[in-house]
Amino acid sequence: MNAKSKTWPLPNAIHPPAHKAQSLREAIRTLPLPERLIIPLTQPGHHDAKLCVQVGDEVLKGQLLARGTVQPESLCHASSSGTVVDIAWLPVPNASGLPELCAVLETDGRDEWHRLPSLDPSTVDAATLLERIAEAGIGGLGGAGYPTAAKLSALREPHTLIINACECEPFITADEALLRERADEVVAGIGVLLRMTEPTRCLIGIEEGKPQALSALRTAVDACNDSRIEIVVVPACYPSGGERQLIYQLTGIEIAAGRYPVEQGILCQNVGTCHAIARAVLHGEALVSRIVTVTGAALQKPGNFEVLIGTPLASLLDVCELDGAKLSRLIQGGPLMGVQLPHADLPVRKTSNCFIATTEGELPTPPPARECIRCGMCSAACPAFLLPQQLYAYARVRDLEQTERHNLWDCIECGACAYVCPSHIPLVQYFRAAKGELSDFHAKQAMAAHSRVRFEFHQARKLEEREQEEQRRRERAALLKQKQDAAAAAGPSAQDAVAAALARVQAKKAAQQQESAAPQPTPQEVIQAALARVNAKKAARKAAERAAQQGEASKPDADDDKS
Amino acid sequence: MTLPSSPHGHRGLSVSQVMRLVLLALVPGATALIHFFGWGVLLNLVWLSALAVGFEALVLRKRKLPVAFHLRDCSALLTGILLALALPPTAPWWLGLCGIFFAIVVAKHCYGGLGHNPFNPAMVGYAVLLVAFPLEMTRWSLPLGAVPALPTFWDSLATFFGGEPFFGIDTYTGATLLDSFRQREGAQLVSEFRAASPLSGNFAALGWEWVNLGFLMGGAWLLYKRVIGWHIPAAFLGALALCSAFGWDGGSSSSLGSPLMHLFSGATMLGAFFIATDPVTASTTPRGRLIYGALIGTLVFVLRSFSDYPDGLAFAVLLGNLAVPLIDRYTVPRTFGHSK
Numbered sequence: 030m031n032a033k034s035k036t037w038p039l040p041n042a043i044h045p046p047a048h049k050a051q052s053l054r055e056a057i058r059t060l061p062l063p064e065r066l067i068i069p070l071t072q073p074g075h076h077d078a079k080l081c082v083q084v085g086d087e088v089l090k091g092q093l094l095a096r097g098t099v100q101p102e103s104l105c106h107a108s109s110s111g112t113v114v115d116i117a118w119l120p121v122p123n124a125s126g127l128p129e130l131c132a133v134l135e136t137d138g139r140d141e142w143h144r145l146p147s148l149d150p151s152t153v154d155a156a157t158l159l160e161r162i163a164e165a166g167i168g169g170l171g172g173a174g175y176p177t178a179a180k181l182s183a184l185r186e187p188h189t190l191i192i193n194a195c196e197c198e199p200f201i202t203a204d205e206a207l208l209r210e211r212a213d214e215v216v217a218g219i220g221v222l223l224r225m226t227e228p229t230r231c232l233i234g235i236e237e238g239k240p241q242a243l244s245a246l247r248t249a250v251d252a253c254n255d256s257r258i259e260i261v262v263v264p265a266c267y268p269s270g271g272e273r274q275l276i277y278q279l280t281g282i283e284i285a286a287g288r289y290p291v292e293q294g295i296l297c298q299n300v301g302t303c304h305a306i307a308r309a310v311l312h313g314e315a316l317v318s319r320i321v322t323v324t325g326a327a328l329q330k331p332g333n334f335e336v337l338i339g340t341p342l343a344s345l346l347d348v349c350e351l352d353g354a355k356l357s358r359l360i361q362g363g364p365l366m367g368v369q370l371p372h373a374d375l376p377v378r379k380t381s382n383c384f385i386a387t388t389e390g391e392l393p394t395p396p397p398a399r400e401c402i403r404c405g406m407c408s409a410a411c412p413a414f415l416l417p418q419q420l421y422a423y424a425r426v427r428d429l430e431q432t433e434r435h436n437l438w439d440c441i442e443c444g445a446c447a448y449v450c451p452s453h454i455p456l457v458q459y460f461r462a463a464k465g466e467l468s469d470f471h472a473k474q475a476m477a478a479h480s481r482v483r484f485e486f487h488q489a490r491k492l493e494e495r496e497q498e499e500q501r502r503r504e505r506a507a508l509l510k511q512k513q514d515a516a517a518a519a520g521p522s523a524q525d526a527v528a529a530a531l532a533r534v535q536a537k538k539a540a541q542q543q544e545s546a547a548p549q550p551t552p553q554e555v556i557q558a559a560l561a562r563v564n565a566k567k568a569a570r571k572a573a574e575r576a577a578q579q580g581e582a583s584k585p586d587a588d589d590d591k592s
Numbered sequence: 593m594t595l596p597s598s599p600h601g602h603r604g605l606s607v608s609q610v611m612r613l614v615l616l617a618l619v620p621g622a623t624a625l626i627h628f629f630g631w632g633v634l635l636n637l638v639w640l641s642a643l644a645v646g647f648e649a650l651v652l653r654k655r656k657l658p659v660a661f662h663l664r665d666c667s668a669l670l671t672g673i674l675l676a677l678a679l680p681p682t683a684p685w686w687l688g689l690c691g692i693f694f695a696i697v698v699a700k701h702c703y704g705g706l707g708h709n710p711f712n713p714a715m716v717g718y719a720v721l722l723v724a725f726p727l728e729m730t731r732w733s734l735p736l737g738a739v740p741a742l743p744t745f746w747d748s749l750a751t752f753f754g755g756e757p758f759f760g761i762d763t764y765t766g767a768t769l770l771d772s773f774r775q776r777e778g779a780q781l782v783s784e785f786r787a788a789s790p791l792s793g794n795f796a797a798l799g800w801e802w803v804n805l806g807f808l809m810g811g812a813w814l815l816y817k818r819v820i821g822w823h824i825p826a827a828f829l830g831a832l833a834l835c836s837a838f839g840w841d842g843g844s845s846s847s848l849g850s851p852l853m854h855l856f857s858g859a860t861m862l863g864a865f866f867i868a869t870d871p872v873t874a875s876t877t878p879r880g881r882l883i884y885g886a887l888i889g890t891l892v893f894v895l896r897s898f899s900d901y902p903d904g905l906a907f908a909v910l911l912g913n914l915a916v917p918l919i920d921r922y923t924v925p926r927t928f929g930h931s932k
Contacts, residue, residue, distance in 0.1 A: 043603070285929050285930075399707075413929075447599050457598055
């Protein structure tokens, strides 16, 4: 177990200063129970939840508050006992800055648990354990928060279990602190996962330079006496703790682009998640707290805390004695992939592994970006072997086709490229934007393709209908002809005489109809015709009179008559 | 409200620092050049630096860009220094003016400024001068050792301002070793040529071997500092050595120059570590840089051996620049998780 096992070093990596010692000076601390907890009810990336409580309900610690509405479903539990005083859309730490659905819990101070029955992993079956992990609302505590039960159910033909104890981002020490103090519980969680998946080997990857955590882990692993578990020390570099990067370092396997490790029989779990699994299975506790590193040069007393989900960040910073004058930025997560927060009126959520209250001296504001000089330092740092300089050039001119050809989708947004860029170009921001545009483009393309299919189907249907009509017409005509032929074959008969008579009648009728069908004169035409008739009559009378006058002129006395 | 995107930290190495490190790495080679060729080199360095910065500031102003911010990247200064190091020490003032105008105004800013120029500005300036003013451009002064004493400062200044020094410029100038070697017309064995030529140094050209060693030293330091990658210099020097090894038959009268002579004469080391490595105009992929470096190394050998120019670095680099888009397109590295 202690043997040096083979590792596959990452060809491209960076070595940022660790900044880890400052938060490891003290043991994991706890906060006094906050009066109010703001518990996010949705899982990251989703925006709705099925509520299981109402405003005004009394709840116990560990009681279910809400379920996710989409698969994979995630569950949220009350982190302490008390009253639900509000359910509203509130700001939470996230990249979008959009509010999420939260339950506001007024604690009653008793912190009374509602525990599920504890399970013995050696006797219960895998399905029961899986159900328990789902019920406890456990998500990946390393960062993304993907529901652990869903990941476990997607696992196919497991052969390797990988436990991520790398924590490669600077500043973050939550996993290290956890291992130092609670390695036995972490290993108990690993035991549960081993029981569930029965892999042939289990590799725990831990970065070098964490001697206390390593020795605690060694002791715990030795105690559990499972020959499949092996601790592998990997070189300290970033991003050694990325899932695909860690799998490569420990096994030499490159997970194919677009595929997931679980599809290839590899399950990777973070040590924090293993700890949560142990609590859920052995103690029946839902995931209501986590270890959070609170660090940064703006804090007098940085450290690690076991914090209830929903604890206001401001109270955490208070305990660490924040010097507001020195604070330049507040970041959730590490300095390389973390999210800058607008203020501290935000709750701790399941994926909050670290908060950094930093100063200008510690993490300076980047100077304005210069032009890319194509030096290629970014590509030498890229763990995905991309060419960020080319991706940037294409993203900047919105050449989406080329960004895709240069495998933009394989960018894990680790930030190594921007970290080394001598021109201080915010490369990750460009890549995120380009990915957004690319998704948008594909969505539009898909819609256009869909519309085309619909249109073509419509055209085809119309054609078919016309053809069917034609067919029917031909059939009718054929039938009629058949009948006529049959009649002709029968020879002239009384029927013919009747038919001839009918034909004569019809011809007469047609003639009449034609007459009646002659265009009806419009009222104007009628009037004009009448006027014409009147004029004609007048003219005729005048002509007659003139003729008469001329006749009388020949007789002289006729003049007097007229005058 | 806008919040910056991740990452929130930086390694700290900026473009300005990169350029300044490159300038610093030029010191040993430039010192050797001044030592062997005298005041003229220094005059060129001062004059071209001032011109480069002046032209850069002028164009930035005309382009309505923040002048001080962009001048701080030191790229114009580097262009000026590189061109100055490539000019003969007897260059008159207008030669540098003309070269820098083409380098900064035409080759750099007409194409969009730093980061957008497809051709190495210093080499564009050099190539224009070489084509337009072949006489001035090939009138190299003789290195210390081939002449008993270098021109005095006042002689150099007079030459700089275009006046002929009263004792005649031919006292101090002549063909370089590369030039005279190319023109020996196969009459002599290489060893005889070397023994007869006053320009022969210990292992390459007199003076030039030290200049090249100086630039090699600076280049090695840049490699150590990881300011430049190893791909381009290694491929450049490797290709040049390989090509000249093929042309070298041990020293018969028809032999081309030896690898050692090629590696340590002319602009070899300056080109390999400081000019071909200009990131903007070089290939940007690792394999592409190998191809690009090898292409330039090969072209330098071909131009030196078979063209009418004594040294072909500028044309080799510009031809390499031309090939860069093609090279970049076909040398995209394999992405993690993809099969080749």
